[in-house]
Amino acid sequence: MTRYIINRLIKSILSLLIVVCIVVGILYKLVPVSKIFLQDEAYKKLKGNPKIAYKLSTMESLGYLDYVTIPEMCALKEGGPGCTENGSDEQKRVIKEFEEDGYKVQQMTESGEGYGAIYATKEYGVFRLVWNYLSQMVQIDGPNRIQDPNNPDLERGYSFGTGPNGAPAIKCSGCKYKYQLYFNGRFPFIHQNAIKLFFGNSYPTNQGIPTLDVISQGQGQLKAREQTFPTGEVLKSPVDQFTLSYKSELDHLDQKRYTDNYANAQTVHENPSMISTSYIFGVSSLILTYLFAMPFAIAMAKNKDKLIDKIGIVYINVLIAIPSLAFIFFVKYIGVSFGLPDKFPHLGFGNPLSYVLPILILGLLSTPSLMLWVRRYMVDQETADYVKFCKAKGLSRQEISSRHIFKNAIIPIVNGIPASIILAISGAVLTEAVFAIPGMGKMLPDSIKAMNNNMVITLTFIFSALAIFAVFLGDILMTIVDPRISLNLKKGE
Structure with a gap:
């Protein structure tokens, strides 16, 4: 049985990776880029050079290409004085080096704001697109995750303690999330923030929100409940303290509630996700x-x-x-x-x-x-x-x-x-x-219609993973119902 489980696990992971690679390749290379902006109201309102800059920065955030403005180009190539001045020798040197690196250097030609600005773009090939996506998909939290220049003395390490509900928990300082492992009354009762899947942010619908958060967070009005915060303050709040993550700058309310920089948190809603x-x-x-x-x-x-x-x-x-x-x-x-x-x-x-x-x-x-x-x-x-x-x-x-x-x-x-x-x-x-x-x-058909690539990939991954896991459990359940069925094939069978 152990050998069967290991083999199925390996095959399942490979199958999921293949599915993700195929879907990423199809969405990013076969679907016209112009269609992803059809439902972006902010894009429709812009004109001229700002519209071009918005489009390129959005495509960069979605993983289509690398977009670099002339100040960024000068910083990356250590350009000297006058690098940002159009036509200067230093700027010509930087542009040449970017072109040698495979970038396409262009200039804003629309009259008005941003006219004459230099920028460079480099579109990714299908293999680079797939690699970029897979490399960010599994995010592992750790004590060295947070690098905040405003907090150089941040303590780093894990500690045992209790969560907001008084149950045992493993906490971390220096990680993105404060509570790495905790217990509560919601299924499956044991939860963790140490390893998370990230499929990018939703766009254009639910813009800027991670796709998994869109489908897993509650809906409707916020649900405030009485709770005690780390400073000892007791008040009604919809904040879910188990999701506390690092925040560089604390405002007045944060300082009243929290004793450290872990002050970002998701909220609890009245209705299910x-x-x-x-x-x-x-x-x-x-x-x-x-x-x-x-x-x-x-x-x-x-x-x-x-x-x-x-x-x-x-x-x-x-x-x-x-x-x-x-x-x-x-x-x-x-x-x-x-x-x-x-x-x-x-x-x-x-x-x-x-x-x-x-x-x-x-x-x-x-x-x-x-x-x-x-x-x-x-x-x-x-x-x-x-x-x-x-x-x-x-x-x-x-x-x-x-x-x-x-x-x-x-x-x-x-x-x-x-x-x-x-x-x-x-x-x-x-x-x-x-x-x-x-x-x-309706999520999958609506996401396809809206050209929400990251959401399509997320849902495809979830449905594929569930289907594979369901088949695996079905095989295990058959052996329980009928002991005559064996999943361990002997050599030669």
């Missing part, structure tokens, strides 16, 4: 699917060609034949006639009625395939030799069905259970769109 929202709906509908489909399918298999089997087959065929969108609006129309909200925001997160229709629709849409396969697997097992042997031994039909047929037929279904649970995080595009649910369902 996009990921949590989709997961709530996904898992709830999945439970409904299995509670309805499994008993129905087993009853169909036990009573093959009888009334309940025929009713089930009609139900399966009807739901498969009806387009999903038509089914959603049909159930929605019926639900609204009973007083249920037609849009999730009408009653919001706090009202149970907001969840009824979306969960019911998601659950029912998933039942036909599960019923079909459970019935098929159980019917196929009916003709197996071990069933004939059990009948010869005098076992009742009920005993054969529950103790033998179901146990063997459920193995392929068990393999897909982890995938169903884990991939519930991806949300349902149609259902979330129809009911205006602020979840993950």
Whole structure:
């Protein structure tokens, strides 16, 4: 088993890296750059040279190219006096050196602000683009992470202590984050800030916010709660002290609350994040699917060609034949006639009625395939030799069905259970769109439409990682259900 896990882990990491490389190459090289600015209102308002400078600086921040202004060029090449003066010998030397390094040196030609300014750009090739992206993706925090010239005497190192909730925690001075490892009451209960994934900032939607923060932070109004700050001050605040990070300059409020430079923190919101929202709906509908489909399918298999089997087959065929969108609006129309909200925001997160229709629709849409396969697997097992042997031994039909047929037929279904649970995080595009649910369902298509490259890469990575992890858990679960299945292949097998 250990060998299998190690091999799968290595293959999974390589697969994810390949996926990221392909997506980065496609987005950065095959999609026209001009499209990424279509939804940037700030870009639309600019004109002339400022617009060119804004575009180049944005492309640099997104990783398309290296953009250097003439003052930066002079500093990098140690240009002497007069380097920033157009036409000077020193400037010509610096420009020549940049051109030899592969840069394209240009001049602002639009009249008005910035006219005549020299700048240099160097577009990255696909391999450099991929390398730049991968090199920043995993960020490891440590005592030497913060280099603040305004705080040369900053103590560096780890220490054991307690968090804001009084639970044990590992703290760090000199790291970006104060709390490296801590415990709280939120799943998975043990949290860390030492290693983080970074996929760049979101752009143009949610501009400047890291993509993972966009989908993982709460939504709605801030949730203030009474808490004690390091200085001893007690007040109601939405600040999450477990996310405290280093801040170079402290303002008056920071000095009243904190005893060191760790004063930046995320805030807590009233409503769940996009990921949590989709997961709530996904898992709830999945439970409904299995509670309805499994008993129905087993009853169909036990009573093959009888009334309940025929009713089930009609139900399966009807739901498969009806387009999903038509089914959603049909159930929605019926639900609204009973007083249920037609849009999730009408009653919001706090009202149970907001969840009824979306969960019911998601659950029912998933039942036909599960019923079909459970019935098929159980019917196929009916003709197996071990069933004939059990009948010869005098076992009742009920005993054969529950103790033998179901146990063997459920193995392929068990393999897909982890995938169903884990991939519930991806949300349902149609259902979330129809009911205006602020979840993950619309994130990927909306990000593609908005040309939000970093968000597309982030979501692709998350969905790919979840799919790979789900398959792995499915294999492990099969060995638990049926010990005859071994994941350790011997030599020659």
